[in-house]
Amino acid sequence: MFIDVRELELRPAEFTVEIPPGEIDYLDAKLRQNGPLKAAGKAELVLGSLEEIRVSGHISVQMEADCDRCLEPAALPVESDFVLYYRPVAEDYGGEAEVGSDEAEMGFYEGDGVELNDVLREQILLALPMQRVCQESCKGICPVCGQNRNLKDCDCHAETSDDRWAALKMLK
Ligand SMILES: [Zn+2]
Ligand SMILES: [Zn+2]
Secondary structure, X not given: OEEEHHXXXXXXXXXXXXXXXXXXXXXXXXXXXXXXEEEEEEEEEOOOOOOOEXXXXXXXXXXXXXXXXXXXXXXXXXXXXXXXXXXXXXXHHOHHHHOOOOOOOEEEEOOXXXXXXXXXXHHHHHHOOOOOOOOOOOOOEOOOOOOXXXXXXXXXXXXXXXXXXXXXXXXX
């Protein structure tokens, strides 16, 4: 669905969508959509602004990424309300320099508006945690033998073991 600023001048646009996996490109080979993306909300012009679009609503989707530590699939459910703003790219608007760091999430659009799928992708990327792990306690892959330590403990000792500790052991 395309959010057209000309139509928003007449009335807000409501949307309810269900987007199957594969339709949105997340631009990240380690990130996948695992099931339908459901979103509902409203796009409207910000009163008194120069064609600034406000998109708000609720999004729900099961995402999946390669775990940062062990590379196994990590389930990342996204379930959140959101509000995103889009300004037209225009010289008289001052460009990105005007956007303060404490402002709400602000994007830009070129031409007549913004594609809803791009808005949803943006929100999903914002909602995902910085660290994508299969579980908080993931032990990751052994740097010595390459084994997934969640499945089986190996007896490898990392080269970087603490020398002082080794010295204590010698005393015993
Ligand atoms: Zn993991
Ligand atoms: Zn090992």
